[in-house]
Amino acid sequence: xxxxKTYHVKSFGCQMNVYDGERMGELLAADGMTAVGQDDADLxxxxxxxxxxxxxxxxxxxxxxxxxxxxxKPMVALAGCVAQAEGxxxxxRTKDIDIVVGPQxxxxxxxxxxxxxxxxxxxxxxxxxxxxxxxxxxxxxxxxSAFLSVQxxxxxxxxxxxxxxxxxxxxxxxxxxxxDEARALIDSGAVELTLLGxxxxxxxxxxxGLHHLIAALDKLPGLARIRYTTxxxxxxxxxxxxxxxxxxxxxxxxxxxxxxxxxRILKAMNRSHSRDSYLRLIDRVRAAxxxxxxxxxxxxxxxxxTEDDFAQSLTIVDEACYSAAFSFAYSSRPGTPxxxxxxxxxxxxGLERLHRLQAAIAARQHAFNRASVGKTCQILxxxxxxxxxxxxxxxxxxxxxxxxxxxxxxDLIDVTLVAAGPNSLTGERIxxxxx
Ligand code: SAH
Ligand code: SF4
Ligand code: F3S
Numbered sequence: 001x002x003x004x005k006t007y008h009v010k011s012f013g014c015q016m017n018v019y020d021g022e023r024m025g026e027l028l029a030a031d032g033m034t035a036v037g038q039d040d041a042d043l044x045x046x047x048x049x050x051x052x053x054x055x056x057x058x059x060x061x062x063x064x065x066x067x068x069x070x071x072x073k074p075m076v077a078l079a080g081c082v083a084q085a086e087g088x089x090x091x092x093r094t095k096d097i098d099i100v101v102g103p104q105x106x107x108x109x110x111x112x113x114x115x116x117x118x119x120x121x122x123x124x125x126x127x128x129x130x131x132x133x134x135x136x137x138x139x140x141x142x143x144x145s146a147f148l149s150v151q152x153x154x155x156x157x158x159x160x161x162x163x164x165x166x167x168x169x170x171x172x173x174x175x176x177x178x179x180d181e182a183r184a185l186i187d188s189g190a191v192e193l194t195l196l197g198x199x200x201x202x203x204x205x206x207x208x209g210l211h212h213l214i215a216a217l218d219k220l221p222g223l224a225r226i227r228y229t230t231x232x233x234x235x236x237x238x239x240x241x242x243x244x245x246x247x248x249x250x251x252x253x254x255x256x257x258x259x260x261x262x263x264r265i266l267k268a269m270n271r272s273h274s275r276d277s278y279l280r281l282i283d284r285v286r287a288a289x290x291x292x293x294x295x296x297x298x299x300x301x302x303x304x305x306t307e308d309d310f311a312q313s314l315t316i317v318d319e320a321c322y323s324a325a326f327s328f329a330y331s332s333r334p335g336t337p338x339x340x341x342x343x344x345x346x347x348x349x350g351l352e353r354l355h356r357l358q359a360a361i362a363a364r365q366h367a368f369n370r371a372s373v374g375k376t377c378q379i380l381x382x383x384x385x386x387x388x389x390x391x392x393x394x395x396x397x398x399x400x401x402x403x404x405x406x407x408x409x410x411d412l413i414d415v416t417l418v419a420a421g422p423n424s425l426t427g428e429r430i431x432x433x434x435x
Contacts, residue, residue, distance in 0.1 A: 259297060
């Protein structure tokens with residue numbers, strides 16, 4: 001196989017994977033390769049997700065689909081969490097994989113490409129202690145809203161979840177490294193930064209928590225908005241809650257997964273918070289920032305979940321007053337403790353509960369959007385809308401807002417929210433008053 005000159009990176013899964021995918025692309029570009037569409041690429045990187053059974057299965061059909069009409073195929077790199085979980089075994093499932101590289105080893109992608117081109121074994125799923133970030137090229141390009149990974153890995157070991165195995169132990173990037181990357185992203189056009197981590201609120205450097213980092217970012221000229229995701233309820237420190245009151249650039253939005261409303265199920269999940277401690281925590285967050293938009297994650301049909309347990313997930317949707325939430329039917333993952341628990345719920349029941357939960361969440365989201373009508377706020381324009389002259393931006397509460405006018409991507413404009421649908425709102429630009 002000859003050395004590839006063009007590449008295409010396709011990412012699945014969470015925002016951390018999107019970030020990693022961007023960085024892999026930057027690395028290949030720094031090695032002199034050119035980004036092209038998937039059908040034209042000499043090298044295709046599939047940056048995969050292992051979180052649910054379906055996500056993993058999809059990878060193998062994606063690989064099959066890379067075969068071209070003349071029977072040829074590009075060089076294929078399996079990256080991300082499936083690569084980490086399956087390692088060498090992935091290559092025994094299909095001969096079409098040339099490179100296997102885990103989420104903590106992708107700074108070595110360039111070398112692995114060279115090895116594969118020379119017909120050598122190209123696999124790295126190590127989790128080196130030294131930070132991969134130091135080995136990556138500096139940031140030079142950014143849209144108005146950029147992701148910045150500050151924390152990786154997870155030590156929580158929720159009994160259903162593969163992340164502690166695919167991403168490894170919790171680590172935090174050093175304060176200065178994060179600040180340097182933030183400055184580079186702002187210089188490249190970012191006005192909004194979303195700090196990422198599997199447990200981003202566990203970030204810490206020399207006993208300084210995430211709110212210290214947020215306070216320092218707040219002072220960077222050119223940066224207008226700060227967000228962070230995903231947070232674990234147990235790492236929601238007082239200082240971080242207070243930051244929602246004190247730091248103007250910190251957006252009034254918090255993604256705080258709960259997973260279930262039933263204490264019995266939360267215990268079996270090893271979530272180490274209860275329904276009540278979760279609700280009291282969000283009371284404290286709302287006391288600091290009354291208009292905060294709260295979102296969450298839920299799993300339905302966890303082993304042993306009864307109709308009564310599920311009813312408590314439904315009621316917590318209303319009690320927590322979510323602005324949005326993500327929900328998933330339980331998927332049994334090999335190697336996790338929940339996979340061998342008794343009383344697995346029939347998948348059809350898990351799905352039926354998922355649909356009821358999603359209806360409750362949708363109703364909450366629509367109510368939250370309706371309650372926003374009449375408010376004024378800034379929106380950050382992210383892309384064009386479908387109609388002529390229409391643009392799509394994000395409100396501080398992470399709602400999609402349509403607005404008509406003469407705008408550009410990256411503009412921050414003042415609007416009044418005038419109408420609300422289930423998934424988006426309409427804004428009208430507030431024109432500066434003539435002096
Ligand atoms: N670190 C984050 C995100 C983890 S993965 C957190 O703790 O919230 C994102 C979501 O996927 C989880 O919040 C959970 O709701 C869901 N999830 C994880 N494992 C799952 C499984 N085995 N089956 C179904 N959903 C799962
Ligand atoms: Fe998975 Fe739980 Fe860690 Fe989130 S906190 S990544 S759900 S183990
Ligand atoms: Fe998926 Fe890995 Fe993210 S399993 S959700 S890509 S951490």
